Amino acid sequence: MKRKTRKILAWISFLLFPVTLNFFSPYVSVDGAMQGIVSGSLIVFGIMLVSGLVFGRAWCSYVCPWAAPSEYLSLVNAKAVNRKKLRIIRYAIFGIWFSVIVLSFILAGGIRGIDPLHLTESGISVDDPMKFITYYMVILILFLTTVLLGRRGACHSICWMSPFLVLGMWIGEKLHFPQFKVRSEQEKCISCQKCNSVCPMSIDVQSEVSAGKIASHDCILCGNCVDTCPRKVLKIKIRRP
Ligand code: SF4
Ligand code: SF4
Ligand code: SF4
Helix, strand or coil, X not given: CCHHHHHHHHHHHHHCHHHHXXXXXXXXXXXXXXXXXXXXXXXXXXXXXXXXHHXXXXXXXXXXXXXXHHHHHHHCCCCCCCHHHHHHHHHHXXXXXXXXXXXXXXXXXXXXXXXXXXXXXXCCCCCCCCHHHHHHHHHHHHHHHHHHHCCCHHHHHCCCCHHHHHHHHHHHHHCCCCEEEEEECHHHCCCCCHHHHHCCCCCCHHHHHCCCECCCCCCCCCCHHHHHCCCCCEEEEEECC
């Protein structure tokens, strides 16, 4: 798929965020779990996990509502982030939140039903002017973490959704599923580091080139490095088992 198409899809997803907000909401999942209900957001997180089996973290480039704004905010702060440190915060947030969901289901007596429209009866998340307060608060938190921390700062530090994609990716690797990855031809690389400068996920792409593929679970398959490489070292390919 052309990069332009990717950007168009990402912006459409952002424009639809007032409609889809609840389907990405960590709160809706917990509220549903407390009543033994599998809510729409929990279903979406399950879909993310399954998509990770083959498509890795492409969701973060094509589907996530925060994909497009986070990319453009690098015009404000393009600093590479410390991925390892921020990962600790992200997984701590995820661990606490997911434990609350599991505990809530246990206290509710297990799964008692599935309701994709739980807390979204009209099908539209922001269907009342007051709900715009929640919407703008979410946007503000994502905006501030991205602008203050650097390239895709919110993705690295507070995203509660990316662990589902990473888990799917990891399971796909263990089960030898065909997976989309950035593949490299090491012998053509001239170590110019242009790929590093355009990677929105602050990956040291050049160092990973020698391994024959970008193995990092932070790679979102955006294709920026592929387009920038002057020697055509990199390609996004699916590896067949
Ligand atoms: S890391 Fe999270 S916020 Fe960032 S693009 Fe992926 S799913 Fe969206
Ligand atoms: S390694 Fe390449 S494809 Fe992966 S996130 Fe970085 S620039 Fe995008
Ligand atoms: S842009 Fe291409 S040639 Fe330059 S370091 Fe990266 S992979 Fe190597």
